[in-house]
Amino acid sequence: MAGGYYLALDIGGTKTAAALFTRQGEIAGDLVLVVKSETFRGEEAVYQNIRTLLEDLIRRQGAAVDEILGIGVGSPGPLDTKRGLIIHAPLMKWRNFPVIERLAVDFPFPALLDNDGNLGALAEQRRGVARGLRNIVYVTVSTGCGGGILINGEIYRGANDGAGEVGHMSIDPDGLECPCGSRGCFELYASGTALLNILKADMAAGKQSVVFDLAGNDVDKLSGRLLDEAAARGDEYALALYRREGYYLGAGLANLFNLFDPEMIVLGGGITKGRRFFHKTMMETLMGRSEQPIHDDSVCYSEMNDRVVLYGAFFLIREYMEKTPL
Numbered sequence: 001m002a003g004g005y006y007l008a009l010d011i012g013g014t015k016t017a018a019a020l021f022t023r024q025g026e027i028a029g030d031l032v033l034v035v036k037s038e039t040f041r042g043e044e045a046v047y048q049n050i051r052t053l054l055e056d057l058i059r060r061q062g063a064a065v066d067e068i069l070g071i072g073v074g075s076p077g078p079l080d081t082k083r084g085l086i087i088h089a090p091l092m093k094w095r096n097f098p099v100i101e102r103l104a105v106d107f108p109f110p111a112l113l114d115n116d117g118n119l120g121a122l123a124e125q126r127r128g129v130a131r132g133l134r135n136i137v138y139v140t141v142s143t144g145c146g147g148g149i150l151i152n153g154e155i156y157r158g159a160n161d162g163a164g165e166v167g168h169m170s171i172d173p174d175g176l177e178c179p180c181g182s183r184g185c186f187e188l189y190a191s192g193t194a195l196l197n198i199l200k201a202d203m204a205a206g207k208q209s210v211v212f213d214l215a216g217n218d219v220d221k222l223s224g225r226l227l228d229e230a231a232a233r234g235d236e237y238a239l240a241l242y243r244r245e246g247y248y249l250g251a252g253l254a255n256l257f258n259l260f261d262p263e264m265i266v267l268g269g270g271i272t273k274g275r276r277f278f279h280k281t282m283m284e285t286l287m288g289r290s291e292q293p294i295h296d297d298s299v300c301y302s303e304m305n306d307r308v309v310l311y312g313a314f315f316l317i318r319e320y321m322e323k324t325p326l
């Protein structure tokens with residue numbers, strides 16, 4: 001079959017996205033459908049939401065189901081990729097949810113599951129800023145921190161599908177308590193949630209900053225966007241908060257360089273929108289702590305933004321199917 005399509009699905013805690021890819025890797029009609037995950041409605045509702053989203057996409061694209069060669073699915077972990085299980089996604093209240101088995105009942109094409117961080121790494125190495133490099137680490141910094149490791153161009157999953165949990169590498173053994181049971185986990189310092197928690201505490205403590213003025217001293221209006229705006233206006237509080245962000249990012253990334261000596265770390269996620277305010281401190285901290293030589297291209301930023309997991313899901317299923325005789 002010369003033609004044919006692949007589906008890609010990105011199941012997130014708040015949003016779920018799907019796209020139809022040509023075999024060559026273009027998003028058909030540049031159409032990405034996004035719906036709210038509505039995780040509060042429970043696992044059956046979340047799954048039916050996914051099914052409807054895929055059916056809607058196939059219909060809107062005017063594709064026939066038998067033209068679809070397979071689907072790649074990205075989800076937060078932990079997962080069992082061999083059995084196609086989402087083992088535990090607290091946001092979705094899923095426990096051992098057999099997403100691949102369910103898709104196999106509703107759709108006649110093969111489905112493969114992988115961690116969204118792994119798929120981010122795959123996408124960056126196949127078509128993104130790390131294109132063609134052999135060993136890379138992808139780190140996403142948004143609500144939490146996730147990641148994926150590619151060794152010799154292949155996803156490194158580890159013994160239990162658990163590799164790449166960069167958010168839970170401890171950068172302070174006596175630090176803040178983490179829900180994972182450890183202390184001082186990277187994401188407690190570097191994630192968007194960490195920044196927001198500091199903003200909330202400092203607003204409550206009566207500290208002065210343009211960011212609090214912009215939010216009208218309303219705790220619910222605090223956001224990364226307002227922090228960016230305050231920093232752009234030269235507000236010293238906002239700039240110091242970004243330097244702190246750069247410091248913790250640099251400390252975390254230094255651990256990854258020391259462990260894996262990758263050719264590049266690719267940073268993605270919402271926090272990277274503020275890169276111009278934290279990049280310098282991040283690189284200085286990294287250079288001071290890495291045993292490996294660090295140069296300007298050692299850390300690059302994802303350019304695929306919201307589509308990175310979809311691209312990764314496409315490469316996952318295409319490479320699997322094209323090794324599998326049709």
Ligand SMILES: [Zn+2]
Pocket residue numbers: 167168178179180181182183185
């Ligand atoms: Zn943790």
